[in-house]
Amino acid sequence: MSSDQALNAALLRSDRFRLEREADWLRLEEIVAKTEKGKARRLSDDDVLALPTLYRTLLSSLSIARENSLDAGLIDYLEGLALRSYFLVYGTQTGFARWLGGFFGGGWSRAVRAIGVDIWIALAVMAAGTAIGFFLVAGDADWFYALVPSGFADVRVPGASEQALRGTLFGAQQDEGLGVFAAFLFSNNAQVAILAFALGFAFAIPSILLLIHNMALLGAMLWVFAQRGLTGDFLGWLSIHGTTELFAILLAGAAGIHVGRSIAFPGTRSHLQAASDAGKRAALVMLGVIFMLICAGLLEGFARQLIDNTAGRFAVGGAMLLLWLIYFFGFGRGSQRSGG
Known part of the structure; x- marks a missing residue:
């Protein structure tokens, strides 16, 4: 050569x-x-x-x-x-303070946007679960007792009078009424958030079923108040902490669905690599979910007790929802995306 x-x-x-x-x-x-x-x-x-x-x-x-x-x-x-x-x-x-700044400074919001498709899926599932609970009880009141734990079946049951139901929403009675129910919802939803994420590896099917069951409970309770024309008042009562709490459930469910969907449909990647990539994004989302649940607990414990009118409750709940939407879908877009 x-x-x-x-x-x-x-x-x-x-x-x-x-x-x-x-x-x-x-x-x-x-x-x-x-x-x-x-x-x-x-x-x-x-x-x-x-x-x-x-x-x-x-x-x-x-x-x-x-x-x-x-x-x-x-x-x-x-x-x-x-x-x-x-x-x-x-x-x-990198120290913890710097990492924390990066997390809230865009890392969390980018991770949420990266699972946007799964958020829409989880939102549809939650809406369907609420509708299922509502219409099941509307068709047969006995479904209420199957969906709602017996410990909360006092005056908030099918056939209750408007006065009795209104008394659980406003005034001193709410501490003995829906205040207890709110504490149950928070505890239950925190467990649902963790399980919805953890069960995502099974192709997301358990996560979806869990979301449906959890929201069916809320749909059943919504019908009880709707039958007496108290839909707005009940939603206002719920919105103070519910816009944050249910948003956290939505993200947790979406994170679980993201993992399950990535395993079921890995594309050109191996199943292990797809699960690893999805798990990293979902774990970041779940770290933020924990923070949201803490915020929801504070709102439920203080704001709900201090505000005793529907308009004020909607104002607080709406402001919190707007805050989360701006952060997740408007903040940190100048930075690189955290994944596909």
């Missing part, structure tokens, strides 16, 4: 080597460049998690390039990137 042929063969090997691995190098270089410019908060959660893997892949590429005496310029580039990456991977680690 002539010297020209040998040179051409070496260049061909170098070009092929670059084409096979260049995408990972460029991604790593982009992560390093953003960090060096003080823009680490713009990194997506997937990029942060991928950093160690990309760094190890780079070192492997550098080792192969040296052993095969590939293009000197390519080796210099890989060595420079490896040096810059080393300080990022093994340098000072």
Whole structure:
């Protein structure tokens, strides 16, 4: 083989080597460049998690390039990137305060937007569950006792008078009436949120059934008040903490559905890789769900007790709903998305 042929063969090997691995190098270089410019908060959660893997892949590429005496310029580039990456991977680690700032500063909202399809699915399931509970009780009042725990079947039952039902919504009686029911709903919904996420791995079917059952309970109670023309007052009472609490349930259910859907339909990825990618996004969403449930508990414990009129309750509940919508779907869009 002539010297020209040998040179051409070496260049061909170098070009092929670059084409096979260049995408990972460029991604790593982009992560390093953003960090060096003080823009680490713009990194997506997937990029942060991928950093160690990309760094190890780079070192492997550098080792192969040296052993095969590939293009000197390519080796210099890989060595420079490896040096810059080393300080990022093994340098000072991000503290909790900084991580928390990144989480609320866009990480959480990006993770929620990344499961947008699953949120719509969970919303449809929850609406269907509410309708099922409502119409089952409307058709046969005995369904109420099958859906609602017996401990809450006092005056809030089918056939109760308007005066009795209104008394549980307003005034001092609410502490003995729906106040207890609200505490039950919060405890129950917190459990449902955790289970809806945890059961998502079973192709999301248990998560969907759990959402339907949970919302059927609410639908049954809604019918009791609707039969006496108290729909608005009941929804107002519920909205103070319900817009936050039910939103948390929605996100938890969507997170579970996201995991299950990714396992059932992994696309070009392996089932394990699909589950891993979905789990990372869903876990971020669930961290925020815990925060939302704490907020809902505070609203239920204080705001509901202090505001004794329907308009005020709708105002608080509506404001909280608007706040969550703005944060999830309007905040942090300038940053990279956290996944597909």
